[in-house]
Amino acid sequence: MTDPVVEVQDLRIAFGSHEAVKGLSFAIRPQETLALVGESGSGKSATALSILRLIEREGGRIAGGNIRLRDGDEVIDLTALPDAALSNVRGNRISMVFQEPMTSLNPVLTVGNQLAEVFIRHRKMSMREALSASVEALDQVRIPEPARRLKQYPHELSGGLRQRVMIAMALACRPQLLIADEPTTALDVTTQAEILDLIRSLQAEIGMGVLFITHDMGVVAEIADRVVVLKNGIKQEEATVRELFEAPKAAYSRQLMAATPKLGDGSKAGAAASDIVLQVDRLSTRFSSKSGLFSRKSDKVTAVNQVSLQVARGETLGLVGESGCGKSTLARSILRLIEPEEGTVLLNGKPMTGVSKDVLRETRKDAQIVFQDPFASLNPRLAVHELITEPARIHGLVSSKNQKDLAAQLVERVGLERDGIFRFPHQFSGGQRQRLCIARALSVSPKLIIADEAVSALDVSIARQVTDLMLDLQAREGVSFLFISHDIAVVERVSHRIAVMYRGEIVETGPTTKLLSAPEHAYTQRLLAAVPSATPASLRALQ
Amino acid sequence: MLTYVLRTLLKMAVTLFIIITLVFFATRLSGNPIDFVIGEGITQEDRQLLIAYYGLDGSVATQYWKFIASIFTGEFGLSFLERRPVAEIAAERIWPSLKLLFSTAIFTFALSIPLGIAAAVYRTRFVGSAIMVIAFMGYAVPPFVIATLLVLIFAYTLNWLPVVGDGTALHFIMPTLAMSGMFVAALTRFTRNAMLDVLGQDYMRTARAKGLPERTVILKHGLRNASITILSVVGLQIAGWIAAGSVVIESIFSWPGIGDLLVRSAIMRDYPVLQFGVLMVAVAVICINAAVDIAYAYADPRIRLAKG
Numbered sequence: 119m120t121d122p123v124v125e126v127q128d129l130r131i132a133f134g135s136h137e138a139v140k141g142l143s144f145a146i147r148p149q150e151t152l153a154l155v156g157e158s159g160s161g162k163s164a165t166a167l168s169i170l171r172l173i174e175r176e177g178g179r180i181a182g183g184n185i186r187l188r189d190g191d192e193v194i195d196l197t198a199l200p201d202a203a204l205s206n207v208r209g210n211r212i213s214m215v216f217q218e219p220m221t222s223l224n225p226v227l228t229v230g231n232q233l234a235e236v237f238i239r240h241r242k243m244s245m246r247e248a249l250s251a252s253v254e255a256l257d258q259v260r261i262p263e264p265a266r267r268l269k270q271y272p273h274e275l276s277g278g279l280r281q282r283v284m285i286a287m288a289l290a291c292r293p294q295l296l297i298a299d300e301p302t303t304a305l306d307v308t309t310q311a312e313i314l315d316l317i318r319s320l321q322a323e324i325g326m327g328v329l330f331i332t333h334d335m336g337v338v339a340e341i342a343d344r345v346v347v348l349k350n351g352i353k354q355e356e357a358t359v360r361e362l363f364e365a366p367k368a369a370y371s372r373q374l375m376a377a378t379p380k381l382g383d384g385s386k387a388g389a390a391a392s393d394i395v396l397q398v399d400r401l402s403t404r405f406s407s408k409s410g411l412f413s414r415k416s417d418k419v420t421a422v423n424q425v426s427l428q429v430a431r432g433e434t435l436g437l438v439g440e441s442g443c444g445k446s447t448l449a450r451s452i453l454r455l456i457e458p459e460e461g462t463v464l465l466n467g468k469p470m471t472g473v474s475k476d477v478l479r480e481t482r483k484d485a486q487i488v489f490q491d492p493f494a495s496l497n498p499r500l501a502v503h504e505l506i507t508e509p510a511r512i513h514g515l516v517s518s519k520n521q522k523d524l525a526a527q528l529v530e531r532v533g534l535e536r537d538g539i540f541r542f543p544h545q546f547s548g549g550q551r552q553r554l555c556i557a558r559a560l561s562v563s564p565k566l567i568i569a570d571e572a573v574s575a576l577d578v579s580i581a582r583q584v585t586d587l588m589l590d591l592q593a594r595e596g597v598s599f600l601f602i603s604h605d606i607a608v609v610e611r612v613s614h615r616i617a618v619m620y621r622g623e624i625v626e627t628g629p630t631t632k633l634l635s636a637p638e639h640a641y642t643q644r645l646l647a648a649v650p651s652a653t654p655a656s657l658r659a660l661q
Numbered sequence: 662m663l664t665y666v667l668r669t670l671l672k673m674a675v676t677l678f679i680i681i682t683l684v685f686f687a688t689r690l691s692g693n694p695i696d697f698v699i700g701e702g703i704t705q706e707d708r709q710l711l712i713a714y715y716g717l718d719g720s721v722a723t724q725y726w727k728f729i730a731s732i733f734t735g736e737f738g739l740s741f742l743e744r745r746p747v748a749e750i751a752a753e754r755i756w757p758s759l760k761l762l763f764s765t766a767i768f769t770f771a772l773s774i775p776l777g778i779a780a781a782v783y784r785t786r787f788v789g790s791a792i793m794v795i796a797f798m799g800y801a802v803p804p805f806v807i808a809t810l811l812v813l814i815f816a817y818t819l820n821w822l823p824v825v826g827d828g829t830a831l832h833f834i835m836p837t838l839a840m841s842g843m844f845v846a847a848l849t850r851f852t853r854n855a856m857l858d859v860l861g862q863d864y865m866r867t868a869r870a871k872g873l874p875e876r877t878v879i880l881k882h883g884l885r886n887a888s889i890t891i892l893s894v895v896g897l898q899i900a901g902w903i904a905a906g907s908v909v910i911e912s913i914f915s916w917p918g919i920g921d922l923l924v925r926s927a928i929m930r931d932y933p934v935l936q937f938g939v940l941m942v943a944v945a946v947i948c949i950n951a952a953v954d955i956a957y958a959y960a961d962p963r964i965r966l967a968k969g
Contacts, residue, residue, distance in 0.1 A: 170870055172866060172869055175866065175869065176866075201875075205872045205873070206872060207872070208869065208871065208872035209871035209872035209873070210872055213871070214870045216866070218863055221862065221863040222863045222864055222866075222867045223867065224864040224867070224868070224882050224885070224886070225864070225886065225962070225963060226889070226962060227882070227885065228962075235871065235873065235877075236871050236872075239872055239873055239874075240872060271962040271963070271966065273962070273963050273966075274966070284867070287867075
C-alpha cells in the first residue's frame, strides 16, 4: 500500500476558549477520496482550513497535533511551517475548492487573470505562458470556449461554470491533495452530478488524494472511498464507504443515514379531499431588462410562462426544478408579491388577480409563505410573541390582549417551549427559527402554505424534523402545501403530487410515485438521473 | 462602456443647464443690480444707457434668453470693477486653482490610501488604532484652523514658508496641507472601512489558498474591490468639499484662484464675476463627479458590462 499524502494526527482546533475539533486523526493516500461528513458546526471546514493553515485567518488556531505532508521520502509538518514556505505549498501541493462559487472568485478580476496568477506564482511563467496554460486548464475542466472565458468576469458565468473555474485554479499545479469543501452544495442536482464526475475523472488523471467535505450522504455514496463521520469535533466512525452504508457502527452515523431522504423511500399516498384550494390558470410573469442609451428599448424576460396548477385541500404539491427555472417567481406571483402579467389565480375560490389592493389583502390571509433563509426572514429586533402574531394582528384577527396567548398556543403547535415567546430570534437555532416561521404562517389559519426551499438551508436531521412537522400539521389541520425545493428526495417524502418546472414552464405534473417511477418528459428523466443515489456504486452492483 | 460614458456626459449637461438657470434667477432675486452697484450722482440718461448696456431693460425671459445665448458665445459681460470681460478675469484664475487642486488630490491619495489599508490590516494592533485617532482629529479640525495654525508656526514664528501667493514650490506647502487635512482624514476612514469589508470576503480566502503572497492578496485582490466603495464616496463628497475648501483656503493664503475671486467679487458685489465664478465652481464639481462616475464603472466590471 502506498504512503499517505497527508497524515493528520490528533488535530485540535480552538476558537478562543472553545475547542471546535478535539483530537482528529486520519490519512489520505494518492488516488483516494476521503469524505469528511458531519452537520454544520461539527468542525469539518475548520479541519480543512487547518490543513492549509488558513484557520488563523478565520480567528481560530491549531491547539495541538500535527499535519504531515509527504512527497516521496520528504515529510514536512505543516503545523510548524513558516509563512513563506506555507505559501509555496498552498495552491501548489495542496489546493482547495470552496462551497460558494458565487463569492469565491474575485468579482473585479477576469477569469484569465485569476487563473494565470497561479501559474505565475508557482510555475514562474510569464504572463503570456500563463495565459496559454490557463486556456489548457479551462479546457481540462471541460469549459466550452476556454479562450473566450479568459476575458470574462465571474458574474458572466453560471454557478456550475464558476465552480469549474475554481477547480481549474485548484488543479493548475497538479496538487498532491485537493480539499473540496462542500463544492456542490450550492449547485443544482444536474450540475452537481457533472462536477462530481469531473472531480473523479481528474483525480484518476492527476492521481491526487481528495478530502471531500459534505453533509450530504448521497454525495458521499457517489464519490468517497472512505468516510470519517464527525460530530462536535470528535470522530464518531471511520470506515470504507461500503462498510458505512451496509452497517454503520456509531449511533450518530445511523442517525445521519436515517435522516437522509432517499429517492424511492416512498411517499404520501393518494390525494386528499377534492375541493380545490389553489387554482392557477395560465399565469405568466415577465421582467423587463433595460438597455440602450435612453433606456427606451426594453427586452422582456419571461420568468414564468403560462403556468397552470391546482392544489386540493389537505394536499401537498411538490414543485421541483433547477435554480433559475422560475420556481420562486411563480410562488411570489401566485401571492402577487410580484405582479404577474397575465393569467388568473383563485385562492379558496376567491380571485387574487384583477382585484383591488384591499380585496387582495383580505384574500391573501388564506395563503402564507415560508422562505428559505430562517436567519434573514425573522426581524431580529422583535420578540417572538410579536413576530409570530404579526400577520394575525395585521388582519385584525387578534386583540393586543390575546396576542401572547395566541403566541404561546402557536409555538406549542410547532413543538417549541411556551416560554420561548419572550425570547428573540437570535436565541434560536436554524431549525427552531424555521419552526417560528411556520408558526407565524399558522397565525392566520391559512388554507395554503407555500414553502419556498423552506428546509434547504437546514442540516438533514433538522430538515427531517421540520418536514415531519409539516406533515403532522397537514394531518391534523388539513392545511395544503405548495412545497418548492430542488431536492427531489425531500419533495418525494412530503408530496402527494409533483410538478416539474423547466425554464419557466411546468413540463410535467403527476402523482408522486407515478412521476418518479415513470417520468415522461425528457427533462424530468435527466433530473432524476442526476440525483445521487445514496447507495455506493459497489453496493449497487451487488443489488 | 461607450454608452455609459455618453449617458454620464449627457446627465452632466442637464445638471449644468439646471445650475445655470438657478444661478441666473437667484442672482436676480435681490432687485435691480444697477441701483445697488452704481452709486449716487449719475444722470438719468447715463443710467438708462448702463441698463441697456447690461441688457437689464428687457423682460426676465428676454434676459434669460440673452444670458443663455451669451454662454454659448463666450460673452459673460464686463466686470463692474475692472471693466474687462469676465471670462478674461476668470481665465487668469483657473490655472492657479487647478494647480492647488492637483497638489491637494495627489497628496491626499498618496497619504490616505496606504494609511487606510494599514489601519484595516493592523486593526487589532496599536498602529491601526493610532492611525484612526489621528484621522479622527483631522476630521474634527476645520481647514481654516489648520491654515491659521500653519501660518502661525511656519511663517510667523519659524519664518520658513511664504504665506501669500503661488510664486514658488514652497508656496504650495501650507495651502496643500491645510486643504488636504480633512480629505486625508475622511479618505483614510473610508479606505479603512472599505478594506475591512473586503478583507472578510470569500475571494480573499481563495487568493490566500492559491499561495499568493500577502502583499498581492491585499493590494491586487483587496484594493481593487475596495476602490469601488472608495470611489463612490469620493464622488459624493470630495467634489463638494473641494469647492468649499478652495474658497476658504485661497482667501487665507491670497491664492490667486477662483475661490479667492469669488470671495472678493461677493464682497464687492461684482455680480457678473460672482455669477461666472459660481458657474465655474459648478462646472468643476460636475466634471469631477462625471470623472468619478466613469472611473467607478471602470473599476467595477459588473457596472461596466451591465450598462453596456
